[in-house]
Amino acid sequence: MSDKMHIKLTVNGEDKEFLAEPRDLLIYALREKLNITGPHVGCDTSHCGACTVTLNGKSVKSCTMFVAQANGAEITTIEGIGSPDALHVLQESFKEHHGLQCGFCTPGMITRATKLLEENPTPTEEEVRFGMAGNICRCTGYQNIVKSILAAASEINSAKEAAE
Amino acid sequence: MYSFEVERPTSVADAAAALGKDEAQALGGGQTLIPTLKQRLASPSVLVSLAGIADIKGVSVDGGTVTIGGGTTHGVVAAEAGAYPALAALAGNIGDPAVRNRGTIGGSLANNDPSACYPSAALASGATIVTNSREIAADDYFQGLFETALEEGEIVISVKFPIPEAASYQKFEQPASRFALVGVYVAKFADGVRVAVTGASEGGVYRWSEAEAALSGNFSADALDGLTVSGDDMISDLHGSGDYRAHLVKVMTKRAVAAAS
Numbered sequence: 001m002s003d004k005m006h007i008k009l010t011v012n013g014e015d016k017e018f019l020a021e022p023r024d025l026l027i028y029a030l031r032e033k034l035n036i037t038g039p040h041v042g043c044d045t046s047h048c049g050a051c052t053v054t055l056n057g058k059s060v061k062s063c064t065m066f067v068a069q070a071n072g073a074e075i076t077t078i079e080g081i082g083s084p085d086a087l088h089v090l091q092e093s094f095k096e097h098h099g100l101q102c103g104f105c106t107p108g109m110i111t112r113a114t115k116l117l118e119e120n121p122t123p124t125e126e127e128v129r130f131g132m133a134g135n136i137c138r139c140t141g142y143q144n145i146v147k148s149i150l151a152a153a154s155e156i157n158s159a160k161e162a163a164e
Numbered sequence: 165m166y167s168f169e170v171e172r173p174t175s176v177a178d179a180a181a182a183l184g185k186d187e188a189q190a191l192g193g194g195q196t197l198i199p200t201l202k203q204r205l206a207s208p209s210v211l212v213s214l215a216g217i218a219d220i221k222g223v224s225v226d227g228g229t230v231t232i233g234g235g236t237t238h239g240v241v242a243a244e245a246g247a248y249p250a251l252a253a254l255a256g257n258i259g260d261p262a263v264r265n266r267g268t269i270g271g272s273l274a275n276n277d278p279s280a281c282y283p284s285a286a287l288a289s290g291a292t293i294v295t296n297s298r299e300i301a302a303d304d305y306f307q308g309l310f311e312t313a314l315e316e317g318e319i320v321i322s323v324k325f326p327i328p329e330a331a332s333y334q335k336f337e338q339p340a341s342r343f344a345l346v347g348v349y350v351a352k353f354a355d356g357v358r359v360a361v362t363g364a365s366e367g368g369v370y371r372w373s374e375a376e377a378a379l380s381g382n383f384s385a386d387a388l389d390g391l392t393v394s395g396d397d398m399i400s401d402l403h404g405s406g407d408y409r410a411h412l413v414k415v416m417t418k419r420a421v422a423a424a425s
Contacts, residue, residue, distance in 0.1 A: 002167050022170040022211070023201075045199055047340070049262065058239070058265040064198045065266065068170045069191075069213060112261070133342070134260025 007071050011036060012080030026062040026070050027051045030077065038078035038107040042136070049135030052108035053077050059115045061134070078107035081114060090114060090152045099148030101139035109135050113149050123153060166207045174216045176296050176319060182212040183317035190214055190319060192271025193237060195263050220270065220321050228327050234270025234320035241269060249425065250331035251289070254281050254349070257335065259342050270320035273305075276312050276368060278399065279343040283369040285325070285333060288349035288360035292324040309368045328353050330383075330424040334416045336363075338403050345404055346412035348372075350420040356380040359417060364409045366397050375417055385418040 004019040011034060018033050030036045030053070039062055042050030046064035053062045054076040082088035090110050093099065100106045109132070116123065116131040123131065128149050129142070137145060170191075173179040183190060189208035191197055193215070200206050214220065220235040223244040230248045232241055242256030242264065258264055258272075258281050272282040273293060286293065286302045293300045295318045305313045314320070328351040335347040344363035351358045357379040359372045378387040393413045398406035 002169050005170065022168055023165045025198075044202070046195065046263065049260070052262060055265075059262045060265055061262045064195060066170065066194070066198070066211075068172070069194065069215060071172075116261075131261060134262045 005068055005071075007067055009067075009070060009072075010074045012076055020067045022066065022068055024067045026053070026055075026060075026065045026067045026075075029067040030062060030075075036077055036079055039111070040104055040107060042104065042108075047134075047136065048105070048108075049112060050105050050108040052112045052135060054111060054115055057115075059112050059134075076111070076114075078111050081110060088114070089155050090117075090149065093148040093152035093155065094145075097144050097148040097151055099140065099145045100137075105135060105137045105139075109137065109145060113152070116149070117153055117156065121153065121157060123150070125150060165201045166204060168208050169210045171210055171212045172216050173212065173214075174218070176217060176219060176321065179212055179214055179217060179319055180296055180317060182210065183319070185210050188212055188317070190274070192235065192268040192274070193266035194271075195259070195267040196271065196275050196277065214268075214270070214319065220319075230325045230327060232269050232323050232325070234273075234322055235268050236270075238264040238267050238269070248325055248327045248331075250328075250333055250349070250351070251285055251325060254285050254333040254335075257281070269323055273323065274312065274314055274320055276306060276310050277343070278309050278365070278368040279338070279341075279345070279347075279363040281333065281335060281344055281347055281362065284344075284347055284349035284360040284362040286323060286360075287369050287371060288351040288358045289325045289328065289331070290351075290353075290358060291326070293320060294322045294324060295319060296321055303371075306369050309366070311368070326353070332420040332423040332425065334420040334423060336412050336416055338363075346409050346416050348413065348416040348420045350379070350417065350424055352379070352383055352424060357383060359420075361413055361417075364398050364413050366399055372413065372417065379421060383421065383424075385421045388414060388418055388421070 009016045040050040042048035051063040082091045171182040187209035191211045191213045220233040222233045225247040238255040238258045245252040291302045331351040333349045335344045338345045346363045349360045359375045362369045393410040395407035395410035398409040400406040
């Protein structure tokens with residue numbers, strides 16, 4: 001066994017410090033060491049995107065990254081995006097438009113979608129599908145996921161216009 | 165995964181020293197290496213992460229050449245290599261957004277997967293692969309499936325791409341992996357046309373010299389009409405037979421010529 005490494009992360013605004021093996025994956029550290037269980041292990045092969053988190057402002061698959069590579073990083077998971085009492089616009093929109101069935105892929109979907117809408121605040125349907133290409137859903141057929149994201153985009157944009 | 169140590173050097177010199185250790189392996193973005201480690205298909209004793217080396221990241225343009233640091237992610241190339249539009253477009257269509265935020269050009273070229281996109285761009289552009297010890301012409305660099313001219317411990321510092329007059333990469337995507345079932349990169353220079361094919365041959369990325377000769381005389385899709393591609397040495401798997409891939413080589417080359425700009 002290798003020597004443990006001292007890891008520091010900021011997860012959803014909270015500083016975390018812990019020991020990890022060099023081969024520990026980021027998803028493992030989040031779920032098993034920090035009890036942050038929103039990001040899911042779907043395929044464990046970097047295809048499905050259920051483990052998607054935001055790392056220093058960019059979407060990454062936390063199953064295909066060692067926690068050692070994330071040392072010092074700021075991470076946002078679904079737990080940092082909204083709460084049951086104060087849902088994020090995207091969470092509200094997924095609820096409203098039935099953008100989920102079993103819900104297993106949803107934390108990754110919404111975490112990725114928050115970045116998609118920052119990268120491109122006014123996406124077309126095609127751009128939503130391209131931007132969400134790394135997140136797989138086995139229930140919905142994607143139609144309502146795309147609808148939810150497009151609706152959230154217009155909601156955010158109308159709110160911005162109203163504020164201006 | 166088997167157990168290993170991780171080193172995180174911040175300079176090329178320290179990385180090279182770390183790679184001198186027994187059974188050491190460089191780690192770029194890890195988008196290929198980590199799945200490989202999970203399957204226990206590799207068992208390095210030390211992983212040397214190159215992600216902390218600022219000197220090998222970034223895109224710069226100088227005259228007719230775009231230089232991309234070996235540690236630059238596909239996402240950054242897509243966003244910043246606009247001086248070479250076909251290359252930026254290729255980078256922006258690798259894998260998916262999360263993969264593009266981690267995977268690097270140096271990692272892709274060092275791995276030389278026979279279905280990866282970047283090797284075709286390097287070969288068709290006549291790029292130069294700059295390492296910590298020398299410069300290697302793309303024509304000498306790719307040596308077969310997962311084989312390159314890189315020596316043990318050699319690190320891809322940057323890749324210098326001459327910007328062609330016109331170019332295009334056309335990928336027939338394997339929809340699950342988004343690797344190229346067949347991908348063709350066509351680059352038109354003042355002194356001739358270069359055509360590189362990925363995803364097809366059992367020997368990895370290669371130049372299609374008959375197409376280069378035909379297109380150098382007449383840069384139009386019709387110039388390829390008389391050519392035939394044999395399926396004999398093509399990859400044959402559950403996604404497509406060798407003959408199917410051979411057919412796609414010509415189709416994708418025509419599309420690349422038609423789209424070249």
